[in-house]
Amino acid sequence: MNHLAASELILNEDGSIYHLNLRPEQIAETVILVGDQNRVDKITQYFDTIEHKVQKREFHTQTGTYKGKRISVLSTGIGTDNIDIVLNELDALVNIDFETRQIKEEKTSLNIIRVGTSGSIQEDIPVDSIVISNLGVGFDTVMHFYQSEEIQLQDFNKALEEHLQINPRNSKPYVIESDASLASHFNSSEVYEGFTGSNVGFYAPQGRVLRLPLYDNSMKDKINSFSFKGKRITNLEMETSAIYGLSKLLGHKALSVNAIIANRATGNFTKDGAKAVDNTIKYTLEKIATF
Numbered sequence: 001m002n003h004l005a006a007s008e009l010i011l012n013e014d015g016s017i018y019h020l021n022l023r024p025e026q027i028a029e030t031v032i033l034v035g036d037q038n039r040v041d042k043i044t045q046y047f048d049t050i051e052h053k054v055q056k057r058e059f060h061t062q063t064g065t066y067k068g069k070r071i072s073v074l075s076t077g078i079g080t081d082n083i084d085i086v087l088n089e090l091d092a093l094v095n096i097d098f099e100t101r102q103i104k105e106e107k108t109s110l111n112i113i114r115v116g117t118s119g120s121i122q123e124d125i126p127v128d129s130i131v132i133s134n135l136g137v138g139f140d141t142v143m144h145f146y147q148s149e150e151i152q153l154q155d156f157n158k159a160l161e162e163h164l165q166i167n168p169r170n171s172k173p174y175v176i177e178s179d180a181s182l183a184s185h186f187n188s189s190e191v192y193e194g195f196t197g198s199n200v201g202f203y204a205p206q207g208r209v210l211r212l213p214l215y216d217n218s219m220k221d222k223i224n225s226f227s228f229k230g231k232r233i234t235n236l237e238m239e240t241s242a243i244y245g246l247s248k249l250l251g252h253k254a255l256s257v258n259a260i261i262a263n264r265a266t267g268n269f270t271k272d273g274a275k276a277v278d279n280t281i282k283y284t285l286e287k288i289a290t291f
């Protein structure tokens, strides 16, 4: 079997993986991903125990227990480019033997749940609500660097391509499903089921104009009006697509849970973002405790 070279599987002197700075025993099989490193404490404040806190760059991890369940909470920073690092290194922690530098025969499948903030693009999904992403669409390029055609919903890709008429210089949007068992467990009358778009930026890529004009002024409306097989795009953020894509390719279960802090259709922004995020955290922890 192939031995992974020092330049490919990069380990630090203490045996931890390059960016996350974690050793294999430090990661739980259920992992909560958040963008904001300060959100890690906001989640682990509810834990019964905390084993360790590790930080390198924007990657801040704490592992502990909530209602007896071992959970790691890890911040990814912003963007799908960071997700490429986080998902590959998380997978390496459980599925590569760091001593022999070989891929393990028996694989571990992680439960990966993102707790993020997001902007609704539909008038009827208000600020302070929670959206569970059944589907994710990537406007980023990460998954196009992997052999991922088979896990993409090609009929959705085609319908989107036709509807959006995106700048040909941009990458082609790709659609990927969440893990069905997690999505069904997290669903309830308290949340909206959604189809989440992940963009490569917060401003023009999400149709926001401050001083700079957009390449295509109608893109936000076109994303809003897309409908295929009874599904419409509900909200925009910056990580879900690559989390779904890399999780599916690597054999992990993923779900994205979104605290809606902005409504782009009405122009509203939440009056209490901390509370919106806290409600989403509590909802997620209770669902994890019973999964």
Ligand SMILES: O=P(O)(O)O[C@H]1O[C@H](CO)[C@@H](O)[C@H]1O
Pocket: 034, 035, 036, 077, 078, 079, 115, 116, 117, 118, 202, 237, 238, 239
């Ligand atoms: O609140 P987080 O998890 O960072 O998520 C959202 O917030 C950031 C932009 O403000 C992006 O990362 C977006 O996906």
Ligand SMILES: O=c1cc[nH]c(=O)[nH]1
Pocket: 117, 118, 119, 120, 202, 206, 236, 237, 238, 261, 262
């Ligand atoms: O509108 C929003 C709000 C949060 N995060 C985003 O990426 N977009």
